[in-house]
Amino acid sequence: MLNLLTRYRHISLFLLFLFISMTLLSLHQSPETLIKPSNIMERGMLLILEPFQSMVTAVTMQFQRIWDGYIALIQLSEENQRLREEIQQLRAEKNRYIEDALAYERLKGTVDLVETRQFSTILARVIGIDASNHSHTILVNRGSDDGVQESWPVITLDGIVGVTASVAKRSSKILLMTDPNCNVAALIQRTRDQGIVGGLGRKDAYTMKYVNRRALIREGGIYRLTDQSLAQLLNEEIPGFRLTDQVFEQLRQNAIPEDILVILEELKDQSFPHHKAFIKALEDILGKEQAEWYTPFIVQYAQTDVLMTLRQLKDQDxxxxxxxxxxxxxxxxxxxxQKYQQSILKHAEEEETVISSGLGGIFPKGLLVGTVSKVGKQDYGLFQDIEVTPSVDFSKLEEVLIIRRDEQDTTVFTTP
Incomplete structure (x- = not known):
């Protein structure tokens, strides 16, 4: 075969070039531009070239599909990477919002404390904790550049944390109340007996020394319903308000206008789940202005059901x-x-509370220190030793307040 092509190479080259020329000519013609064959030669050429053209077209289309698929995969991979990055950003943003919300909840009560007591304070974030057992300190992100000085009291909403021990330009070391070197003048809130509270080197207990041996200090807590706890129960989900015939009679005897009583007839014998619901019903039916005027009288006589019955236990220990x-x-x-015991217990339990006395000029008066957990009284001596459970959970400290003691804030230490 090779010898035959070599012998007739001129004819072979001519036929090859003719075939290539016709193939290229057919490839550059679309079905819309093809002219209908007018002679046998053109028809024959199309018949001969049709299988080759179909094969070339199929291969070209397959290659085009593969190429388009490859480009699409690259674009899809880039889109997936972009979406992954967006998801990571959204997760980080969501986590930041959650942390901000939790910080707001932690600090909301602290802000109320500062406004109530009119403290001038510096908010600081805990950035380090001493892991050793020899000293109990934490590091915060406020220092002399922020106006912090040594021996300034540090608190949270839960109570006293400690004092500033050493101050750098942008950070400060806080000596915690758990350290034996940190002490605060304190008193038993109920009995007003005074003493000194200091650390024991433990995070679960203080010691209160120099308390008069004759002082009757309770160990642990008691359960008692007082006027204050009964008032707090008004806002719990406990039935306690109903306008009955007896209530209407008492309101008439206290000179409530008859036209007001006629309007209140619409609420007669209805039961309300708590104090706020009852006040809301009075405002809706009387109008806000008249409700504000008559509500104290109505609430006084409308207490019935469980809340009224609970008054039988008032001031019993x-x-x-x-x-x-x-x-x-x-x-x-x-x-x-059984239905309402959790709500009642929440307001009935009383513990022997220890607060700062204000003596010594460091800690303002009335700051919470802890609760009495154990009383050690000997048959001799002048004093009794008291163990106090800290009000602050030192393992969960994240933000603290440093109370200013400079000359511009001397009013901080006056008794509220």
């Missing part, structure tokens, strides 16, 4: 939770007591 719950069941019934 119960040393244990079990004793209190038994009295509660006897007073309002077992089923009702």
């Amino acid at each position: 119960f040393s244990t939770k079990t004793d209190f719950l038994k009295a509660l069941e006897t007073t309002i019934g077992q089923e009702t007591a």
Whole structure:
């Protein structure tokens, strides 16, 4: 075959070039521009070239599909990468919003404390914790550049944290109340007996020294319903307000206008789940202005049901939770007591609270220190030793307030 092509190479080259020329000519013609064959030769050429043209077209289209798919995959990969980055950014942003919301909840009560006590304070974030057992300190991100000085009191909403021990330009070391070298003049809030509270080197207890041995300090807590706790229960989900015939009669005896009583007839014998719901109903039916005028009288006589029955336990002391719950069941019934006991217990438990006395000129008066957990009284001596449970959870400190003690803030230390 090779010898035959070599012998007739001129003819072979001519036929090859003719075939290539016709192929290229056919490839550059679209179906819309093709002219209908007018002779046998053209028809024959098309018949011969048609399989080759179909094969070339199929290969070209397949290559085009592969290329388009490759480009599409590259674009899809880039789009996926972009979406991953956006998801990471959104997650980080969501986490930041959650942290901001939690910080707001933590600091909301602290701001109220500062406004109520009129403290001039510096907000600081905890950036370091001493891990050793020999000293109890934390590091915060405020220093002398922010106006911080040594021996300034440090607090949170929960109570006293400690004092500034050393101050750098942009940071300060806080000596915690748990350290034996940190002390605060304090008193028992109920009895007003005074002493000195200092650290024990533990994060779960202080010691209160120099308390008069004759002082009757309770160990642990008691359960008691006072006027204050009963007032707090008004806002719980406890039935306690109803306008009955007896209530209307009492309101008439206290000179409530008859036209007001006629309007209140629409609320007669309705039960309201809590104090706010009852006030809202009075405002809706009387109007806000008249409701503000008559509400104190109406609320005074409209207390019925569980809240009124609870007044039978007012100012009675119960040393244990079990004793209190038994009295509660006897007073309002077992089923009702079980239904509302959590809300009632929340406001009935009283602990022996320790607060700062204001003596010594460092800590303002009235700051929470902790609660009495144990009383050690000997048969001799002048004083009794008291163990105090800290009000601050030192393992969860994130932000603290440094109370200013410079000359411009001397009013901080006056008793509110």
